[in-house]
Amino acid sequence: MSGTALALALAALLALGTVPLLDDGFWLALAINIAQYAVLATAWALFSGPTRYISLATAAFFGIGAYTVAVLGEALPWPLVLLAAGGIGVLVSLLVGLATLRLSGVYFVVFTFGLAELIRQLVTWFEVNVARSIGRYVFVDITQPQIYWQLLGLFGLLLVIGTWLSRSRLGFALRVIGEDEVVARHAGIDTARVKIALFALSALFLSLTGAVMAPRWTYIDPAIAFNMTTSFQVLIMALLGGAQSLLGPLLGVIPLVLLFEVLGANFPNHFSILLGAAFMLVVYAVPRGIVGLLARARRRAAA
Amino acid sequence: MSVPLLRVEGLTRAFGGLVAVQDLSFEVREGEILGLLGPNGSGKTTALNLVSGALAPDAGRVTLRDRDVTGLAPHRLSRLGIARTFQLVRVLPAMSCAENVLAGIAFGRDAAWGGAAWDRARALLARVGLAGREDHRADTLTYVDQKRLELARALALSPRLLLLDEWLAGLNPTELREGIALIRSLRDEGRTVLMVEHVMDAIRALTDRCVVMNAGRRIAEGPPGAVLAEREVVRAYLGDEDA
Ligand SMILES: Nc1ncnc2c1ncn2[C@@H]1O[C@H](COP(=O)(O)OP(=O)(O)OP(=O)(O)O)[C@@H](O)[C@H]1O
Numbered sequence: 065m066s067g068t069a070l071a072l073a074l075a076a077l078l079a080l081g082t083v084p085l086l087d088d089g090f091w092l093a094l095a096i097n098i099a100q101y102a103v104l105a106t107a108w109a110l111f112s113g114p115t116r117y118i119s120l121a122t123a124a125f126f127g128i129g130a131y132t133v134a135v136l137g138e139a140l141p142w143p144l145v146l147l148a149a150g151g152i153g154v155l156v157s158l159l160v161g162l163a164t165l166r167l168s169g170v171y172f173v174v175f176t177f178g179l180a181e182l183i184r185q186l187v188t189w190f191e192v193n194v195a196r197s198i199g200r201y202v203f204v205d206i207t208q209p210q211i212y213w214q215l216l217g218l219f220g221l222l223l224v225i226g227t228w229l230s231r232s233r234l235g236f237a238l239r240v241i242g243e244d245e246v247v248a249r250h251a252g253i254d255t256a257r258v259k260i261a262l263f264a265l266s267a268l269f270l271s272l273t274g275a276v277m278a279p280r281w282t283y284i285d286p287a288i289a290f291n292m293t294t295s296f297q298v299l300i301m302a303l304l305g306g307a308q309s310l311l312g313p314l315l316g317v318i319p320l321v322l323l324f325e326v327l328g329a330n331f332p333n334h335f336s337i338l339l340g341a342a343f344m345l346v347v348y349a350v351p352r353g354i355v356g357l358l359a360r361a362r363r364r365a366a367a
Numbered sequence: 368m369s370v371p372l373l374r375v376e377g378l379t380r381a382f383g384g385l386v387a388v389q390d391l392s393f394e395v396r397e398g399e400i401l402g403l404l405g406p407n408g409s410g411k412t413t414a415l416n417l418v419s420g421a422l423a424p425d426a427g428r429v430t431l432r433d434r435d436v437t438g439l440a441p442h443r444l445s446r447l448g449i450a451r452t453f454q455l456v457r458v459l460p461a462m463s464c465a466e467n468v469l470a471g472i473a474f475g476r477d478a479a480w481g482g483a484a485w486d487r488a489r490a491l492l493a494r495v496g497l498a499g500r501e502d503h504r505a506d507t508l509t510y511v512d513q514k515r516l517e518l519a520r521a522l523a524l525s526p527r528l529l530l531l532d533e534w535l536a537g538l539n540p541t542e543l544r545e546g547i548a549l550i551r552s553l554r555d556e557g558r559t560v561l562m563v564e565h566v567m568d569a570i571r572a573l574t575d576r577c578v579v580m581n582a583g584r585r586i587a588e589g590p591p592g593a594v595l596a597e598r599e600v601v602r603a604y605l606g607d608e609d610a
């Protein structure tokens with residue numbers, strides 16, 4: 065994104081910050097939902113867009129953030145809780161990255177898919193056998209408008225970092241890796257390090273989103289926090305919008321949040337099937353995302 | 368005698384039961400073009416892969432000047448000055464020509480970024496005959512131009528040793544003449560080249576010495592004219608009956 069575009073986007077975020085002053089019911093809830101997925105999908109695309117490594121670990125990091133709040137929320141001041149959530153997320157991502165990012169893309173998908181489930185089982189085991197509970201109440205003093213503002217803040221920060229990245233040598237290295245990893249290695253790029261760094265940066269934002277969202281629930285258990293559906297929804301949103309550009313994922317988030325809202329309200333029992341159908345439709349009908357469609361339309365208009 | 372730029376000793380690499388390179392030793396001297404020859408499947412590409420770090424050897428040693436670089440990762444070797452092209456040409460398809468070259472400039476030996484890097488990329492493109500093509504996407508180039516682009520990317524690393532894997536294969540006679548002139552100009556500016564090649568005219572025109580492989584082993588070494596006349600080399604290329 066150019067400097068001007070970034071400034072405009074940040075100004076728009078400031079303006080959107082007024083939503084809670086206008087309505088604190090349905091519209092705020094919807095705005096929170098969109099902001100949540102905007103941060104998740106953009107953070108996902110930060111790593112998976114240029115590298116083309118499909119990560120299904122979103123639910124794992126989101127859950128880590130949310131659960132950290134459930135455990136530490138009462139014990140520490142809020143900024144420290146966020147710091148802990150982000151820190152744990154980054155730590156796990158570094159371990160996962162070191163273990164898997166030297167492998168090829170296929171192994172990575174499978175491993176990240178298993179990760180959320182693995183962590184969920186571990187947390188469940190701990191809760192049942194050590195904490196002797198099945199879930200936890202979330203006791204923190206965070207209001208809905210505060211959740212929303214924090215999400216907008218995270219999104220703004222992502223835009224700033226993404227813009228910086230697109231001009232930096234690190235971002236360029238990431239694109240070269242996405243084009244041809246063998247060439248990248250033979251051009252002097254330490255591919256493992258670059259991928260791990262970006263995966264950790266992405267995980268930081270995913271974990272923070274989980275932490276910020278946790279106070280929305282009064283009660284969470286491992287199944288709520290580590291919900292695989294999150295991983296798939298974020299993936300399909302980013303792909304629909306376009307994972308190769310910074311604002312691309314947002315273009316997929318808005319229509320799909322609205323669609324899922326409608327589907328969830330009207331067909332709660334068939335939600336998974338409809339999600340799957342939406343997934344296939346996106347992959348077949350819009351393989352290059354909405355950003356790709358717009359680019360083609362622009363080329364046609366110019367021709 | 369002075370220290371060779373590259374020394375390979377007892378290099379061995381097997382794939383399952385197949386020994387692709389076996390106890391291979393040779394030297395590349397500073398400023399020379401060494402040809403690595405041999406029939407199909409004799410282990411030439413595998414040998415290059417072992418030198419560039421794409422593969423790690425099962426046994427043996429690779430020394431760059433006087434530094435042991437055996438088994439180092441390719442990005443480390445690139446930064447130490449070993450650059451290569453690939454037998455099946457590899458460009459960064461969706462990137463522009465300038466960005467393809469920039470990929471070599473930004474992270475290699477003597478790395479640069481920003482305006483100076485773009486100037487160098489432009490100069491390198493001109494050097495290989497792609498002047499004015501900075502903004503063209505790499506996947507829109509013809510085969511021979513992709514080969515030129517790949518060479519520019521390798522040169523962008525400011526290599527001390529350039530590895531070429533059949534860079535001249537598949538060119539028509541005009542392109543071949545231009546290609547030979549281009550590689551000769553690299554030698555004239557003092558670069559050291561290790562080239563795998565099948566094109567006999569190019570081998571005779573360019574190489575100072577040749578190493579010939581067969582079934583993973585070195586079977587001959589010497590000036591191109593003498594080596595190509597050796598009985599065992601003729602037999603390796605033509606098969607036993609004809610020798
Ligand atoms: N990655 C690999 N896995 C398994 N076998 C391999 C691999 N790479 C090469 N080989 C085998 O090793 C032997 C040597 O192959 P190599 O590519 O080094 O030969 P070459 O001399 O470059 O041949 P060509 O002239 O056809 O390019 C061949 O039998 C080949 O099938």
Ligand SMILES: [Mg+2]
Nearest residue numbers: 411412413454
């Ligand atoms: Mg070969």
